Amino acid sequence: MSTKDLEPEHAESMLRLIEASLQVKRRHQFYHWTQGDMQRLVPHRVSACGAYDLGVRDLTFNVLNSVPMPDDLLSSLSDMHSPVMQHLHAQWNRSAQQVSWVDLTDLAPHDRSARGLCEQGYRWLLTHGVTRPGRPNELETFFVFGQPGCLPDDQSAHILNLIQPYLHATFLRVHCTERELSGMGQHMRGPALAGGVDKPRAAASITDREREILRWVREGMSNQAISEELGISALTVKNHIQKILRKLGAANRAQAVAKAMSMNLFSLTVEQPSRRAPGESFLATGH
Structure with a gap:
């Protein structure tokens, strides 16, 4: 199979994805890049993306999830030495290091995280990787994609x-950009401030309403659209978002969503957003 075998809309999505990739340099940009045309090409609700880090001489992972997941499952996907990731890697190797759908059913009876993933609907995970130059037994990058309830399909793999x-x-x-910026921050601000925002404190400071608004921001909705959904003014939404950016230490909406995901804030989001809250008025509009 080749690009000629793709449906026209998939070929167009792939072209846009490739063109947009050149502008992606930060973690929050990568998350949004995977949530656009990538979703049309390889549908997923969770992904684990790992790259070899010379500093630790191992793969370090970012787990990106657009739906709430238990912390222990996220941890298992972010550790290359967890039973789940070891199983995925082994199965990928057995397939001659080709893109592979991996079934967690066999591992589930022996590993709590694998069992939890199966219970969440992630029985099948799509994997692929790239080995280090001249070292075919060592990974340079490794990717895992999961979609609840999905079954293996040749098109996604292709x-x-x-x-x-x-x-x-x-x-x-x-990975390189974030590592360089992290090192620069350590040098400029010193060890005490190198970690940036205090994540536990920042997460605790986010109110239920702010989580609710963050959920709609994650869906790509504008301030006006969120205001209409919640029955409050667009100016109120804007004020909430400014508070969220300040609390999370984020420069923009995309970065706020990425940071909220890393803190697992969406697991506390109300499934059905409430309408106008008592005491909130619809007096002004804003964007």
């Missing part, structure tokens, strides 16, 4: 195989 070079290059760029 598309992931086609976009893998761009996924690999883009995530390596993000």
Whole structure:
């Protein structure tokens, strides 16, 4: 199979994805890049993206989830040495290091995290990776995609195989940029401030209403659209978002969503957003 075998809309999505990849340099940009055309090509609700880190001589992972997941499951996907990730890697190796759908059923009776993933609907996970130059037994990047309730399909696997070079290059760029900026921050601010925002304190300071608004921001809704959904003014929404950015230490909405995901804030989000809260008025509009 080749790009000629793709439906026209998938071919167009792939072209947009490749073009947009050149602008992706930060972690929050990578998250949004995977939530656009990538979702049309390789549908997923959770992804684990790992890159080899020379500093620790191992793969370090970012887990990106657009739906709430228990912390222990997120942890298992972010650790290359967890039974789940070891199983995924082993199965990928057995498939001659080709894109693979991996079934967690066999591992589930022996590992709580694998069992939890199966119970959440992630029985099948789509995997692919790239080995280090000249070291075929060592990974340079490794990617895992999961969609609740999905079954293996050749099209998703074929598309992931086609976009893998761009996924690999883009995530390596993000990994290097974040590592350089982290080192720069450590040098400029000192060890006490190198970690940035105090995550537990920031997470605790986010109110239920702010989580609710963050949920709609994650869906790509504008201030006006959120205001209409919640029955409050667009100016009120804007004020809430400014408070969220300040609390999370985020520069923009995309970065706020990425940071909220890393704190697992969406697991506390109300499933059905409430309408106008008592005491909130619809007096002004804003964007």
